[in-house]
Amino acid sequence: MKRIAGLLTAVLVLASAGIVWADNPLSINGAGATFPYPMYSKWFDDYHKKNSNVQINYQSIGSGGGIKQVTEGTVDFGASDGPMNDDQLKAFKDKHGFGILHFPTVLGADIPTYNIPGVTAELNFTPEALGGIFLGKITKWNDPAIASANPGVKLPANDIVVVHRSDGSGTTYIWTDYLSKVSDEWKNKVGKGASVNWPVGLGGKGNEGVAGLIKQTPNAFGYIELIYAIQNNMPYGKVKNSSGAFIKADLASVTAAAAGAAKDMPSDFRVSITNAPGKTAYPISSFTWLLIPEKFSDANKRDAIKGFVSWMLTDGQNSAEALSYAKLPKEVVVKEKQALTQVQ
């Protein structure tokens, strides 16, 4: 008995010593979207290298989780690619007594990716095809709705395996926001949101889970953020935009989608740029936001977060394009710097 007690105490002492010895850095916790996770994990890592006393731990649990946990107050900031709606903003304000601010960080795109045995070509997708597939009305790859946009590609008669998100996702929000704009049936039947009642499909957890599922399942089809397809060498298709052109998602087309919004950016930065006008615009683009409370009780945390956002708006933007995220338009950066002063 005594020996056990002694052993336990020794271990405890060593463990506590292990904690004391490490120079306690300021630990900030954030959670939310998987859409920008490759960017954020690089940013937080780079920022930590520059400021070794600040450790920003970001957990990608999905935009829904980001909104929920920052509202509960269990994390210091959240991240989402679907802006908080009025009810959620009100809920935050009711709970804390002050509001929460949205700060756009980068621009990204939801792309349709697929794993069709024997097909390596870049497929074209019309809005009708996308809506029909996700509504469960188009069930085979060689359906005329898909084939007509892809003359010259031999599509098999296999069943399409639809894959969507099983967790509350901003990526889903962007996708369903777009579908609601281009398909009345989708808008009435399913609607837009971070978690919807999917008519068909398998659920994967996070952008990573969906990409993993599609990669492993023949005839699979789903939506993920652009960088996940690039990092995993997955083929993705072009989408027909509002001007009638089939556009592939890349820096130029995503930036074009944001061009109009940049000039008319609302002061709370909540804006949707899906199905944006413009000949070269990619129709399923979106901003993604950090959700930062207006007030912090801990001055150190507040300063650290503000420091990060300032860095993100200047130096951070330079590493966005390497990861296929488009930089923020200049006008937006200026507005954000001003908005940052509201965080106290």
Added chain:
Amino acid sequence: MHGAGPLTGSRSFVSRLRDGDEIVRLITFVFAASVVLVTLLLVYELWIGSSLPRHKFGFHFFVTSVWDPIADQFGALPFIYGTLVTAAISLILAVPLGIGAAIFLAELAPARVSDVLQFFIDLLAAVPSVIYGVLGVFIVIPVMRQYVQPALKNTLGFLPLFQGPAYGVGFFTAGIVLAIMVIPYIISVSREVLLSVPRDQREAALALGATRWESTWKVVVPFARAGIMGSIFLALARALGETMAVTMVIGNTPTISTSLFSPGYSIAAVIANEFTEATGDLYLQSLIELGLVLFLLTFILNGLARLLIVATSQRGSGMGQA
């Protein structure tokens, strides 16, 4: 004055106190009581934490199959269905295999072999569930998708059970992974129970001219029946509550389907996936109500299991009078 005898009933409170007995009694009582308090608190929190959906949906919660966070409509049916179906599949696979193995270990194998094999089977029970999930993702799903499901479709495809596209994920795959996880429980407990059946039962049967198998199957196993049933209930309770392995292979889609190949969802899996992000009280509390349902299911089953296992050991000591 020190107590006179070992049985403390006659000593005064003060002398017991001085000896430290009463203090030790009090301290240990507090710890023992804390176990009860924690359990009560757990049930209380689950009950309180699910008050909104209980009042709003009432009984409908159990028969609605819509799970729509946008429309604030929550129904538990797909999850209850998925939980029960995967558990049923796992038992259908694990029970015959498990009891067969237990019979072998208890009746046929030499004691040494039996002990060594039991040791290994106990190790199987110690493998963490997330590892079963990983193996499910990397081995079982591709095998199911490429070989097993197409083969079943070709041979038994006229049954609604085996129709539909072969995704690899789904009820069947989850059932198989669960079966592997619960076999060790069935084997361990059944073997114990079979070993405790008195020798004279077997010998009486053999003396009357039964073959080895007849003596086992018609005399020993029925004798141990209650305990074996108990082990099955224990395995069932484990299968119902299993989270990680299931969510990695079931497809995470709230669907009710007669096809075993269909993707589905279980109570534990949906809680694991959606709990951290459930915005809105009704959503979160509906998940907690699902947790309460799961708790009640496992509670009832565990209770039955223990009753049955106890019944065996009592019968074992009571019978044997010729």
Added chain:
Amino acid sequence: MSPRLRWRKFVSGFMLTMTGVCAVVAVVVLFFILGYLVYHGSTSINWNFFTKLPAPLGETGGGMANAIVGSGKLLLLAALIGVPVGFLGAIYLAEFSGTTVAFIVRYAADLLNGVPSIVIGIFAYILAVLPFKHFSTLAGGLALGLMMIPITLRSTEEFLRAVPRNLREGAMALGASKATTIATVIVPAAYRGILTAVLLAFARVAGETAPLLFTALGNRYWSPGWNQPTSSLPVMIYNYALSPYEDWHRQAWAAGLVLLGLILVINILARAILSRGVAVPRS
């Protein structure tokens, strides 16, 4: 030999062989699992795995050093909660209590034991995360500790009860108080069994993932102190295995091997201790 007897003998041989097949299948599955894990895990384990922190998404060269330490801290906390409650509660049940109280406590412990681990996670979230507005190692340790309690309690009680009466009575005949008897005679006699119980409870919670999902959450860095979210091996395995990155898959295998190895070692150790001898009455 009559045809009927021949048939019965055939059935007997056949069925008994089938039971052998069942046993073989069960064991083969185990060896397959172990072998697969060992093969994939050992090819992925490298020095990086044990010493480096996770790298940003998409980059290689990261490791799980913080997850290993995180799991260690969580298990330490779990033991600090589970062992004293289980041990002291068991002493009460075995030595002091009357039958009704004993029944209630045992029933509660069995109930707690049967609670699915995800529900324990919900409970710990409500108790230890919401009020403090923090995901933390503490909350994770609490969840795991709650799971350890019933196992330690019931097993320790069994071993305490197994200590033969004559040892107790001998001590008391010499004038020892109950407390002294417990401390100097009964517990040392049951020592091996109790240690086994603790080790087995440890092994059981070491691999638990679900309760950690909403208590300890996760951390890309070292988790300072006890109040911050922390990484842990099971959660990392879960996240990495479901991702599309080859590098992460390899790390998941390595972590799986380390975790399984740890649990198996604990199990084997526990059995070895137990088989060396529980107190045997000398008559």
